[in-house]
Amino acid sequence: MKSHTTFKLFVISLLAIMFSESILAQQGTVNVQQDSKIPQLLSLKKNLEKENKLSDGYTIQLYYGELSKANSIIKKYRGIYGTWPASIEYETPNYKVWVGNFGSRLDADRALMEIQKNFQSAFILKPERRK
Template identity: 70%
Template structure:
């Protein structure tokens, strides 16, 4: 092979490899057309999760008994903790103070260690899903 042709082929192949290895930036605009009801459904789902109507998770029970004492416990809890929501639940004949809505047992265990510093009788339970 002629050295001149060989050198031209070598240069051409080197340039081709160099050009093909370079990436070229691209820009694009993405438009998402979303039904307005999706936002409403997400808000409804959040509300149902807050009220534990969709939950299959765990909660921590701080107290059960009379309403006055349950309100005291709830105020004390809310004054100490803001990480986990708390509410009073009624189950005949007692009022219960429940804290948190945990997806896994390990999350509930971690929270319980913290909560038991102020509520020594607190324990984890898995409430039944409301129908």
């Protein structure tokens, strides 16, 4: 008789716990308010990373010297390749033509093998991060 009462008490307790959790459960919504400049900043960061401005990776240098020659080199490069972005960087008093933004040395080496078919003096460098 005692075990029958204990069993009933156990079942009633179990049912009470199950129903109380479903009654006390809360539902809500989350409203996120974000500054309107966040998408602009993310876009700016993405563009800076494309141009090697924030990267700690590797790049390939095609040329170092005067601006007119740098412009002709980058024009020639863009006519041949579209895979990797190219830019002209200025370091007093010379201009550099840089290609790519490679996260690893292996990726840079693979690209260099392809690029050296048309630009024999190209080489890999790891630019210092700009402050």
